[in-house]
Amino acid sequence: MYWVSVVTEAAIFAILALGLDMVWGWAGDFDLAFYGYLALGSYMTMVLTIGKPIPPVSYIIGWRLPYPLALLLAVAAVIALAAVIGAIALRNLREIYFAVTTLSAVSALYLFVENYTPLFDGYNGVYGLINPGQTALNLTYNGYRIVFLGVVLVLLALVYLTVQRLSASPFGRMLRSVREDEHAAAAYGRGVFSAKYRAYLFGAALAGLAGGLFAVFISAFNPSAWTPQELLVIYAAILVGGRGNPFGVVAGVFAVYIGFIEVTRFLPSPAARPEFGPALRQVLIGLLIILVLKFRPEGLFRERLSRDRSPQ
Amino acid sequence: MSAAVLQIENLSKSFGGIRAVHDCSFAVGQGQVLGLIGPNGAGKSTVVDLVSGFGQPDAGSIRLAGQELVGMRPDVISRLGLIRTFQNPREWRGLTVMDNVLLARRRFGRESLWRCLTRARRLRREEEPDREQARAIMDRFQLAELKNARAGTLSGGQKRLLEFARIAAADPRLVILDEPMGGVNPVLGVHIRDAVRQFAAAGQAVVVVEHNLPFIENTCDEVVVMDLGEVIAQGVFAGLRGNPRVVDAYLGMDLSHD
Numbered sequence: 427m428y429w430v431s432v433v434t435e436a437a438i439f440a441i442l443a444l445g446l447d448m449v450w451g452w453a454g455d456f457d458l459a460f461y462g463y464l465a466l467g468s469y470m471t472m473v474l475t476i477g478k479p480i481p482p483v484s485y486i487i488g489w490r491l492p493y494p495l496a497l498l499l500a501v502a503a504v505i506a507l508a509a510v511i512g513a514i515a516l517r518n519l520r521e522i523y524f525a526v527t528t529l530s531a532v533s534a535l536y537l538f539v540e541n542y543t544p545l546f547d548g549y550n551g552v553y554g555l556i557n558p559g560q561t562a563l564n565l566t567y568n569g570y571r572i573v574f575l576g577v578v579l580v581l582l583a584l585v586y587l588t589v590q591r592l593s594a595s596p597f598g599r600m601l602r603s604v605r606e607d608e609h610a611a612a613a614y615g616r617g618v619f620s621a622k623y624r625a626y627l628f629g630a631a632l633a634g635l636a637g638g639l640f641a642v643f644i645s646a647f648n649p650s651a652w653t654p655q656e657l658l659v660i661y662a663a664i665l666v667g668g669r670g671n672p673f674g675v676v677a678g679v680f681a682v683y684i685g686f687i688e689v690t691r692f693l694p695s696p697a698a699r700p701e702f703g704p705a706l707r708q709v710l711i712g713l714l715i716i717l718v719l720k721f722r723p724e725g726l727f728r729e730r731l732s733r734d735r736s737p738q
Numbered sequence: 739m740s741a742a743v744l745q746i747e748n749l750s751k752s753f754g755g756i757r758a759v760h761d762c763s764f765a766v767g768q769g770q771v772l773g774l775i776g777p778n779g780a781g782k783s784t785v786v787d788l789v790s791g792f793g794q795p796d797a798g799s800i801r802l803a804g805q806e807l808v809g810m811r812p813d814v815i816s817r818l819g820l821i822r823t824f825q826n827p828r829e830w831r832g833l834t835v836m837d838n839v840l841l842a843r844r845r846f847g848r849e850s851l852w853r854c855l856t857r858a859r860r861l862r863r864e865e866e867p868d869r870e871q872a873r874a875i876m877d878r879f880q881l882a883e884l885k886n887a888r889a890g891t892l893s894g895g896q897k898r899l900l901e902f903a904r905i906a907a908a909d910p911r912l913v914i915l916d917e918p919m920g921g922v923n924p925v926l927g928v929h930i931r932d933a934v935r936q937f938a939a940a941g942q943a944v945v946v947v948e949h950n951l952p953f954i955e956n957t958c959d960e961v962v963v964m965d966l967g968e969v970i971a972q973g974v975f976a977g978l979r980g981n982p983r984v985v986d987a988y989l990g991m992d993l994s995h996d
Contacts, residue, residue: 588855595854596845596861599833603841606830613790613824614908615816615844624851733886734836734869 427568430575431643436683437578438639440676443660444589445632450661451670451729452598453625454605456525458657459511462532463504463630465652467637469539470500472552472647485547493558497638504634505627512626517619529654540649551648555641578639582676585632590672592628594732601625602670655708659687662715667725674727681726686714742801743768743912743943744789749798751784758784760967762798766912766943771934773958773975774947777987781967782947783825786916790822791815803911817846819911821904825920827897831890835881835900838889839872840865842904872907879903879933895926902933912943919950931957963987 446460474496478488491499515527539546546552560570592598601621604611608618641647659682667678690707718725742765749762759781766772774782787793789800791812800807807815816822830838845868847853848861876882879899884892889900898918905913918930927950934957937944948954954961955975963971963978965987971978978984 591858592851592854595858596848596865597851597854599837599841600849602833603830603837606832607828609792609812609824610828610830611841612792612812613816613822613828614842614904615813615846617811617813628851729832731834731886731888732837734834734873736869736873 427571430571432684432688434571434575434578434643436680437575437582438636438643439660439663439683440582440679441585441639442633442636443664443675443679444585444672445629445636446657446660447664447669447672447675448589448592448601448625448629448632451664451675452593452601452605453622455516455622455626456521457515457528457626458525458654459508459515459528459532460630460633460660461652461654461657462535463508463633464637464640465539465647466507466535467500467504467634468641468647468651469546469552469637470503470634471496471638471641472555473546474499475558476552476554479547483547483550484544485552486545493555493642497635500638501631501634504637505631508627508630512623512630516622516626532654536649536652546647549649551646551651553646553648556645558642574642581635581639585635586672586676589632593670593672593730599732658715659683659711662711662718665715665718665725668727668729669725670729671725671727674725677727678725682711682714686710741768741804742766743803744945745799745801745804746785746789747799747801749785749788749795749800751781751788751793751795757967759788759795762964762967762969764962764969764972766945768943769938769941770960771938771944771946771958773954773961774945774964775949775951775954775961776964776970779966780964780987782964783916784967785964786822786914786945786947789815789914790820816910817844820914821908821910821912822914823901823905823916823918825917827894827901829889829892829897829900831888833889834886835876835889835892835903836869836872836885838900839875839881839903839907840868842907843868843872844908875903875906878906879929894921895923898922898926898930902930905937906933909940910942912945913937914945914947916947917949918946919948919953927953 442460442464446457449455449457473485473487474489474491475493477490479485511528511531515524519527540549542548557567557570563573565573600616604616604618604621612618644651663678663682664675666682667676668674687707690710696702744766746765747763749759751759762785774785776782784793788795789807791807791810795808802818802820805818830841848864853861873882876885879902881896881899881903884896892900919927922930931953934944934946946954946958958975960973961975961978962969963984970983970987971981
């Protein structure tokens with residue numbers, strides 16, 4: 427069951443990474459708000475499915491919607507938040523200014539969620555989304571977890587095919603021209619903001635979807651689940667796999683989450699210092715980023731060029 | 739000269755206290771090549787930026803085929819039929835030469851995110867005639883062999899040719915070339931002159947900003963001379979040689995160079 431859990435987590439983060447790569451890989455914007463979109467997707471899925479809060483616990487909404495419907499509404503909420511942040515950050519800000527603006531937005535959101543308890547019960551977070559549909563499907567706990575993994579993998583496959591299709595399409599080509607030289611893109615008639623904005627909302631929607639799945643995976647969500655370092659691991663995975671290449675992105679996430687994090691889980695962690703292992707893992711992630719940038723900056727799978735095959 | 743494609747009237751722009759362009763007026767007609775010359779800092783590039791929407795004028799009017807452009811974004815102006823270049827070739831480096839030319843074909847309708855998701859196969863079919871045309875254009879600019887190469891890997895001269903291939907693919911009403919001869923060898927220069935004349939022969943209006951005076955003389959129908967933000971002379975190149983203001987602006991440079 428351990429590996430079922432590991433693969434499920436990697437597959438959920440692969441969906442997030444595919445969304446983030448549209449923003450960073452294709453459009454060239456280094457966004458730091460994306461983990462906030464996953465968080466909002468998780469929170470919203472929770473409060474839409476787990477019913478009324480029992481005092482002293484408090485959170486908004488408190489409905490008991492069927493999980494798939496809640497997931498859709500959560501994605502819609504994430505798109506709405508991304509629409510606001512994107513409208514501010516993408517209009518004129520680029521590179522480090524864009525990164526800092528998105529980081530500020532997500533930090534403000536983080537502090538707000540952590541301290542304003544009526545929203546998502548502050549630091550305690552929301553919990554209680556335990557295996558939605560398990561009784562209806564008449565499954566054991568472990569059986570449910572395997573079925574859930576199957577659902578996540580099917581969704582990942584659908585997301586991958588969709589993103590891959592967009593990547594090879596005129597939209598993907600246009601977005602990359604904006605990344606390569608936005609003045610030249612504008613000089614050839616492309617609305618730079620609108621191009622980046624559309625990719626941003628699409629990517630955020632995928633982050634929201636990942637968040638809704640993550641809610642089932644961990645069945646509880648609180649501020650400690652979305653610290654900024656988490657996004658760094660996703661960036662490392664995209665970098666390792668190949669920025670701008672959807673196949674590489676998925677491969678990178680699986681390589682980093684399974685091959686790297688899981689292997690380093692067996693690092694010695696003295697009983698007196700239990701935080702040693704996780705801390706060392708952060709260091710190794712940083713080292714991995716540096717090594718990839720130094721020796722293979724395009725990643726394992728380079729961004730695919732379209733080939734014109736007709737003979738000439 | 740037929741009706742003006744580009745009509746600039748009383749254009750002015752200051753940066754802080756510096757008058758970059760002051761009360762500038764000129765026009766370019768269909769099939770005409772207009773040279774825009776003047777010493778460094780004369781305001782030529784500012785005029786190009788203002789016309790293409792990369793800057794907003796303080797005063798004046800810019801009309802493309804009768805339509806006022808002032809206040810519009812660069813992409814909107816471009817869609818009305820203007821293609822401008824920059825002083826350095828600005829190819830989309832990470833994309834192939836073919837993709838660069840295809841992007842310049844500007845089939846905006848096919849770039850809709852929704853259509854790309856739902857009509858992928860149909861879009862690919864629709865694109866085939868554009869690919870065919872792009873191949874012909876690459877052939878014309880000696881890029882056929884390089885169609886699948888990353889544009890960033892081309893040599894400086896090939897990048898210039900790609901610039902012209904993109905303009906040919908876009909087929910705009912008005913072309914503005916900002917120093918097309920920068921870093922270009924004499925053999926390639928002949929190609930570039932031919933390309934400019936071909937644009938004009940196809941009915942496009944062309945504005946060329948250039949320091950290379952022999953190129954201007956051989957390529958342009960008319961010349962506008964700017965200095966310190968103002969138009970100081972206008973007319974056929976030969977007629978400007980004796981103009982004392984022009985000679986003065988070029989610090990006594992010999993404009994005859996033969």
